[in-house]
Amino acid sequence: MKKIMVTGALGQIGSELVAKLRAEYGSNNVLATDIRVSDNREEGPFERLDVTDADNMHALAKDFGADTMMHMAALLSATAEKNPLFAWNLNMGGLMNALEVSRELDLQFFTPSSIGAFGPSTPKQGTPQDTLQRPTTMYGVNKVAGELLCDYYFHKFGLDTRGVRFPGLISYVAHPGGGTTDYAVDIYYKALQEGKYTSYIAEGTYMDMMYMPDALQAIVDLMEADPSKLVHRNAFNVTAMSFEPSQIAAAIRKQIPTFEIDYDVDPERQAIADSWPDAIDATAAVEEWGFKVDYDLDKMTADMLEKLQLKLKA
Structure with a gap:
């Protein structure tokens, strides 16, 4: 290229x-x-x-x-x-x-x-x-x-x-853009801004991230x-991690101990999430072109909160 x-x-x-x-x-x-x-x-x-x-x-x-x-x-x-x-x-x-x-x-x-x-x-x-x-x-x-x-x-x-x-995909740069998995971005904003988050995805719903x-x-x-x-x-x-809403909340509590999560499930987005896999196999990408990742849930959470805090202050 x-x-x-x-x-x-x-x-x-x-x-x-x-x-x-x-x-x-x-x-x-x-x-x-x-x-x-x-x-x-x-x-x-x-x-x-x-x-x-x-x-x-x-x-x-x-x-x-x-x-x-x-x-x-x-x-x-x-x-x-x-x-x-x-x-x-x-x-x-x-x-x-x-x-x-x-x-x-x-x-x-x-x-x-x-x-x-x-x-x-x-x-x-x-x-x-x-x-x-x-x-x-x-x-x-x-x-x-x-x-x-x-x-x-x-x-x-x-x-x-x-x-x-x-x-x-989880990012501190771009705001959520209408995807079913966007709760896993919005939750970090709400953790810093309000100290709590209402998830439209039900507890126990695993998705790859x-x-x-x-x-x-x-x-x-x-x-x-x-x-x-x-x-x-x-x-x-390709995938890096699979988690459900309470697990990302637990990762946030390691940084913000008072953080709270509750649920108000959106049936439409929940139905989409339920139709997707819980955890996919990325072996082909690893073997054919050396796919690898650097971030797990805890490392990503620490970085997201640090970067978002600076962004929101600015």
Whole structure:
């Protein structure tokens, strides 16, 4: 990767991914694009882009001289359920445009999938890399279709497509963006601001999670991996930890002993969470490109609270 174009650059992952890529590859070598306008355009090149506009996407990538496309633009799980038709048009239309532009310009390609690609019939414990995928959400349907579409472009056109299935991602930089796992971000804000949190996810509901620094490093490591060693390419299971709400509350109490948690379950988001695995198996990612993580729940919690405290004071 030398010249990287990122779509959805102001989103939950994209905003931090762009900063990491610019630190590693040079600010002028990373073109950030989003349908919204950036307030920090002085940090590197930025262009407004609606990913459903294929012609503009092609023109921006070509003019920038991109050799890599990282397609991060998507509507997340809970938000997508509120407007499934719009979610399909944005998530699948945008992905198709990004793949076509990458094929036409011979770009290396990355897009993330998600644990949302699994469904209630998927094995919940030690979820295999290759397993039954019958999701019950529009977001999940989009992700399964996207995995297959990226595989198709690799086999049909030889496009160097790569991707991971992200678990819930936890970050102190971006605010929650409409995902089912976002309680695991909001709980830290409420711990510092109010000393208590009301969870919309029920006690005992396990979900896979990962701290954002590990997620970003996973993207870079996969994109820099030897392609001859990649068997799966487009949907590697990755995870760092699996926990339920009372466990993250217990981790917070190690830092804030008076912290309290209670529950007011949201049936819609709870149903989505119940359809996902409790803990997935990332063996394929470890074996094929050396996937690893640095943060467990306690280490992540300490860092989140420290960084958020500084952010909230500022």
